[in-house]
Amino acid sequence: MSDELKRQAAAKAVEFVEAGMRVGLGTGSTAAHFVDLLAARVREGLSDIVGVPTSEATRAQAEKLGIKLATLDEFPVLDLTVDGADEIDAELRMIKGGGGALLREKIVATASEQVVIIADKSKLVETLGAFPLPLEIVPFGLGATRNLVELLAADAGCEGEISLRMGADGKPFMTDSGNVILDCAFGRIEDPEGLDDALKLVPGVVETGLFLGIADVAILSAADGIEVLETDYSGEI
Numbered sequence: 001m002s003d004e005l006k007r008q009a010a011a012k013a014v015e016f017v018e019a020g021m022r023v024g025l026g027t028g029s030t031a032a033h034f035v036d037l038l039a040a041r042v043r044e045g046l047s048d049i050v051g052v053p054t055s056e057a058t059r060a061q062a063e064k065l066g067i068k069l070a071t072l073d074e075f076p077v078l079d080l081t082v083d084g085a086d087e088i089d090a091e092l093r094m095i096k097g098g099g100g101a102l103l104r105e106k107i108v109a110t111a112s113e114q115v116v117i118i119a120d121k122s123k124l125v126e127t128l129g130a131f132p133l134p135l136e137i138v139p140f141g142l143g144a145t146r147n148l149v150e151l152l153a154a155d156a157g158c159e160g161e162i163s164l165r166m167g168a169d170g171k172p173f174m175t176d177s178g179n180v181i182l183d184c185a186f187g188r189i190e191d192p193e194g195l196d197d198a199l200k201l202v203p204g205v206v207e208t209g210l211f212l213g214i215a216d217v218a219i220l221s222a223a224d225g226i227e228v229l230e231t232d233y234s235g236e237i
């Protein structure tokens with residue numbers, strides 16, 4: 001997706017922000033546009049906005065742009081979170097975590113009264129799973145955890161290559177919470193709820209990249225315009 005289209009989706013999401021709101025700030029290239037545009041609105045006079053970032057990268061960006069920040073300890077309930085997605089279906093179920101921020105993103109989104117997702121419309125899919133599902137894993141016992149993930153995922157009808165995400169430095173990618181990521185190339189996830197329940201039984205799995213029942217609104221941008229979906233979407237994919 002062109003940067004301009006990402007920015008258009010982000011600009012639409014800024015319309016959801018009102019003065020005085022506590023806002024969860026997502027992670028990724030699309031969410032970065034939102035942070036940028038939100039900062040511009042704050043400079044123009046949108047008052048008393050407090051941001052809660054979902055990653056250290058977003059924290060650094062928002063801080064630099066002058067957005068007032070807080071933590072979930074200070075504000076355990078947020079008014080709104082705006083974030084990106086790697087895949088989204090008609091029920092607004094998603095795969096997230098392509099950038100490795102899934103754990104904090106899920107904590108922040110779950111603490112929010114409204115969750116608005118911004119994405120390229122090509123991320124709207126009929127069945128989740130073409131994008132490898134990220135799992136955040138405790139480094140201790142990784143081999144045993146991986147075996148169990150494979151076993152329980154197969155029981156839930158999902159098989160495919162499970163790989164340890166590597167960083168640009170050639171070492172395992174580390175999340176902001178000091179964990180590693182397993183990317184699961186399942187291809188199709190017919191029963192996201194069943195898979196999510198199964199994976200959460202594995203002790204070393206901290207969180208899955210399946211975001212189910214979390215998004216309220218999806219703003220999808222395409223060359224022919226912007227579409228705003230709510231949880232009852234029944235249009236063409």
Ligand SMILES: O=C[C@H](O)[C@H](O)[C@H](O)COP(=O)(O)O
Nearest residue numbers: 028029030097098099100101
């Ligand atoms: O961990 C990263 C997040 O879940 C992102 O929101 C997701 O990967 C989408 O990122 P982007 O907007 O760069 O496609």
